[in-house]
Amino acid sequence: MSTPPETNTLPHSTESPSSPALPANSGDSKPQSPLSLTQRPRRNRATEAVRSLIRETSINPSNLIYPLFVHAGSDDQPIDAMPGCKRWSPAGILTEIARAHTLGINAIILFPAIEDALKNPTADEAWNPEGLIPNIIQSIKYEFPQVLVITDVALDPYNSDGHDGVVDPDGTILNDTTVAILVKQALAHAQAGADIVAPSDMMDGRIGAIRAALDAENFTSTAIMSYTAKYASAYYGPFRGALDSAPKSGDKKTYQMDPANAREAIRELQLDASEGADIIMVKPAGPYLDVIHRLRQQTTLPVAAYQVSGEYVMIKTAAAGGYLNEDKLILESLLGIRRAGADMILTYFAPRAAELMQN
Ligand code: PBG
Numbered sequence: 001m002s003t004p005p006e007t008n009t010l011p012h013s014t015e016s017p018s019s020p021a022l023p024a025n026s027g028d029s030k031p032q033s034p035l036s037l038t039q040r041p042r043r044n045r046a047t048e049a050v051r052s053l054i055r056e057t058s059i060n061p062s063n064l065i066y067p068l069f070v071h072a073g074s075d076d077q078p079i080d081a082m083p084g085c086k087r088w089s090p091a092g093i094l095t096e097i098a099r100a101h102t103l104g105i106n107a108i109i110l111f112p113a114i115e116d117a118l119k120n121p122t123a124d125e126a127w128n129p130e131g132l133i134p135n136i137i138q139s140i141k142y143e144f145p146q147v148l149v150i151t152d153v154a155l156d157p158y159n160s161d162g163h164d165g166v167v168d169p170d171g172t173i174l175n176d177t178t179v180a181i182l183v184k185q186a187l188a189h190a191q192a193g194a195d196i197v198a199p200s201d202m203m204d205g206r207i208g209a210i211r212a213a214l215d216a217e218n219f220t221s222t223a224i225m226s227y228t229a230k231y232a233s234a235y236y237g238p239f240r241g242a243l244d245s246a247p248k249s250g251d252k253k254t255y256q257m258d259p260a261n262a263r264e265a266i267r268e269l270q271l272d273a274s275e276g277a278d279i280i281m282v283k284p285a286g287p288y289l290d291v292i293h294r295l296r297q298q299t300t301l302p303v304a305a306y307q308v309s310g311e312y313v314m315i316k317t318a319a320a321g322g323y324l325n326e327d328k329l330i331l332e333s334l335l336g337i338r339r340a341g342a343d344m345i346l347t348y349f350a351p352r353a354a355e356l357m358q359n
Contacts, residue, residue, distance in 0.1 A: 057339045059331075060357055061104030065150065065304070066350035068093055069242055071113040072132050081241030082309055083316050085348055087113050090136055094143055103354035107148040109198060109346060110136060113243045114157045122166055123158035127184035134192035141193040150225060151189040153182055153210070154201040162240075162247040164201040164255060173254055179206045183213045190219040196279070200227040202255040208275035225304060226277040229265035229291050232256035235284045235310030242309065265291045266298055273301060282342070284308040286333055289340040296341025305342035307333065312348045327356055 044054050069079065069087045076092035079085045088096055097108060112132050118125045125131055133151060140149055154164040155178065161167040165178035178201065186197045197214075199206050207226050214222050232253045240246040257264060265282070272280055278301070282292045285305035296303050315333065319326030330349045337345050347353065 057335055059335055059338045061354035063344050064105055064350040065107040065109055065344055065346040066100050066105050067109045067346055069111050070136055079242045081238040097144055100351045103351050105350050105354055109150040111152055112157050119158055119160040121160055123155035126155050126158040127188045129188045134188050137192040137194050148195045150196040150198050151194045153186050153197050153199040156245045157243050162245055165203055175203050178203050179209050182206050183209050186210045187213055190214055190222040196223040196225050198225040202230050207272050207277050211276035223278040225279040226272040227283055228268045228272045228280040230256050230283045231259050233284050235308045238309035238313045262291050269295050269299055279304050285337045286311050292340040292342050302343045303341055304344045305337045307345055307347040331356055
């Protein structure tokens with residue numbers, strides 16, 4: 001990771017040089033006649049002591065969920081599309097979880113890169129109890145029983161068509177056929193020891209179907225974090241590069257939400273809540289702060305937000321180009337998501353953010 005400039009030495013910055021330490025309301029060193037103002041909001045910004053006293057939003061490592069990519073190979077592969085991220089080997093991921101946990105990260109979410117030979121149109125590998133994800137869940141829970149393990153439930157990493165659902169010959173993404181497979185996938189994850197399953201597919205009715213199946217198999221303690229308002233977003237590009245999971249044809253607009261819609265997110269929230277979701281999610285995060293805010297006001301359920309791969313890459317590349325300060329952007333972007341109303345944030349910056357929060 002590049003060392004960010006501490007002060008205003010960035011080549012293209014428009015900020016003014018940092019001001020010298022002056023007392024509050026300075027600049028008018030000897031005002032002839034002070035303005036007659038009963039309200040001077042700057043009094044509450046005068047020192048770090050008062051600023052920290054009135055601060056409305058806090059964020060700490062326990063609010064973060066760390067997304068991790070895993071593959072079956074024995075090497076930890078850098079991901080070209082996401083500088084600083086890796087496709088971890090089953091051994092490497094344990095080392096990375098240990099590092100993150102030392103920094104205060106207590107929750108992770110897993111994404112598999114599956115070899116092409118294991119992909120087919122019905123994504124059978126998605127619910128193989130001996131598959132990559134169930135095996136990884138077991139080894140993580142064995143090494144770190146206290147770390148919360150969340151799994152992504154969707155077919156795209158396993159589907160030769162690259163869609164989150166099964167594709168009919170006519171191109172339709174089949175809803176109910178897909179839900180039946182997602183149920184098997186969620187059960188395989190629960191059996192392996194996942195604490196939370198997180199359906200990211202946006203099929204109708206999958207929360208209720210998964211809840212019923214988990215309960216029928218006595219997994220009443222396995223929680224569901226629903227990708228409730230997941231938009232058909234260009235910000236997922238780098239992630240699909242990381243997993244080689246881009247749709248082979250068409251787009252995801254018949255199941256992921258239209259970026260123009262916010263009221264529709266409330267409808268999805270009402271359905272997910274009634275079907276038994278324990279946590280709801282908005283994704284992406286930064287460009288959808290209004291949606292986070294609306295859902296926060298509409299529900300007593302905890303709200304998660306996913307700062308996705310594109311948001312990550314925008315910060316990384318702007319900082320690598322010398323245009324912006326990476327560490328400050330990490331904290332400000334996460335704080336903004338919290339301020340909008342997210343209780344927890346999924347972010348590829350999790351370990352670095354935790355490090356920064358400790359200082
Ligand atoms: C797939 C899935 C995606 C992401 C999480 N789960 C990609 C997609 O829907 O195409 C994106 C995460 C990111 O961009 O960081 N079910």
